[in-house]
Amino acid sequence: MQMKHIRKWARILHRDLGFFFFASSLIFGVSGIALNHLNDWDPNYVVKSNFYETNYNFAQRDSTSIYINLFLTEINEIDNYKTHAFLAGNRLKIYLSGGSSVLIDLLTNNADVELLKKRGFFYDINYLHYNPHVWWMWFSDFFAASLIFFALSSLVMVRGRKGFWGRGAIYVALGVLIPKIILHFF
Amino acid sequence: MKKIVFIAIVAILFTACSENTKKTGENAEQATEATEATDIEEIAVVDFEKAAASFVGKEVKIKGIVDHVCKHGGKKLLLVGDGASLHAYAEERIDEEVVGSEIILAGIVEEKRIDEATCLQMEEDCMNSHKEGVKTDDEMEATKHQVEFYRDSMKTAGVEHLSFYSVKYVSHEIVEQKKLEE
Numbered sequence: 268m269q270m271k272h273i274r275k276w277a278r279i280l281h282r283d284l285g286f287f288f289f290a291s292s293l294i295f296g297v298s299g300i301a302l303n304h305l306n307d308w309d310p311n312y313v314v315k316s317n318f319y320e321t322n323y324n325f326a327q328r329d330s331t332s333i334y335i336n337l338f339l340t341e342i343n344e345i346d347n348y349k350t351h352a353f354l355a356g357n358r359l360k361i362y363l364s365g366g367s368s369v370l371i372d373l374l375t376n377n378a379d380v381e382l383l384k385k386r387g388f389f390y391d392i393n394y395l396h397y398n399p400h401v402w403w404m405w406f407s408d409f410f411a412a413s414l415i416f417f418a419l420s421s422l423v424m425v426r427g428r429k430g431f432w433g434r435g436a437i438y439v440a441l442g443v444l445i446p447k448i449i450l451h452f453f
Numbered sequence: 454m455k456k457i458v459f460i461a462i463v464a465i466l467f468t469a470c471s472e473n474t475k476k477t478g479e480n481a482e483q484a485t486e487a488t489e490a491t492d493i494e495e496i497a498v499v500d501f502e503k504a505a506a507s508f509v510g511k512e513v514k515i516k517g518i519v520d521h522v523c524k525h526g527g528k529k530l531l532l533v534g535d536g537a538s539l540h541a542y543a544e545e546r547i548d549e550e551v552v553g554s555e556i557i558l559a560g561i562v563e564e565k566r567i568d569e570a571t572c573l574q575m576e577e578d579c580m581n582s583h584k585e586g587v588k589t590d591d592e593m594e595a596t597k598h599q600v601e602f603y604r605d606s607m608k609t610a611g612v613e614h615l616s617f618y619s620v621k622y623v624s625h626e627i628v629e630q631k632k633l634e635e
């Protein structure tokens with residue numbers, strides 16, 4: 268096959284696959300940035316923490332339910348109650364809907380309330396990033412294979428000074444060098 | 454062209470709507486599977502540690518509250534109850550919505566044994582990783598302490614190995630939520 272034909276098909280496929288994977292590129296790109304910074308933020312939830320000093324004796328097992336009811340009513344979370352459990356280390360955990368919870372120190376009866384609110388868009392794209400289903404795995408494999416194709420086809424798509432044999436080679440060399448440097452020094 | 458775009462949008466919306474129905478269907482399927490297996494012994498989380506040895510390789514039902522589902526893969530869950538806890542591992546992703554629900558988990562009990570051979574292997578692997586620069590000084594120290602803890606525990610208990618039990622997830626059913634007393 269002549270180089271002219273290879274170039275033509277590289278452009279056609281690069282363009283059409285690019286359109287097809289428009290959404291996937293955004294999903295993996297945006298969630299990739301979000302998940303890269305796990306130390307700086309929670310990409311799935313907005314977390315609101317509150318601390319309360321209470322006078323309820325939660326450790327008194329025959330009254331625990333009543334005290335939980337009173338406390339959750341006080342903090343307007345009674346409608347979100349799911350269940351509660353006694354944990355090791357003298358702690359009581361109250362589970363609320365949506366992953367929120369209250370952790371109570373049974374020695375002091377102090378309560379740490381952690382209210383979670385899903386970051387709708389980020390939650391969904393991060394969910395997809397973690398490969399939730401076998402069908403998504405195959406689709407994202409196809410996407411990954413297309414990324415390889417995008418890289419290889421970019422080498423032949425443009426001729427002349429703006430192509431690989433012009434400034435393209437400098438960019439490619441830089442792109443290879445950066446991961447090499449990171450691997451060498453870190 | 455407009456027609457094609459319209460059909461594509463309708464198809465996307467239809468798929469998005471049917472996704473929720475499918476998820477609910479899968480949960481129902483899991484619940485049915487668990488209900489069908491009625492002859493399996495049911496234990497509470499708090500009794501698991503004591504009973505686990507006699508159930509290794511067998512399927513059990515364990516009643517407890519889901520404290521946590523691993524956010525990364527969604528394939529690990531922590532079941533708690535009355536000061537005790539246990540880990541269950543699944544091959545498929547577990548729906549995060551189950552967190553905070555009381556469930557009856559059906560799963561196969563697995564045992565991980567730690568003996569002197571395991572300790573020696575851990576030490577050797579750790580030394581090699583440290584030499585290759587994979588493990589830091591702190592990580593090597595942590596592994597040393599862990600091995601020391603295992604040896605002390607075996608010595609104190611007068612046993613040749615320690616057993617750690619976990620559960621391989623098969624299915625679950627959600628227990629109806631109890632109302633709070635007023």
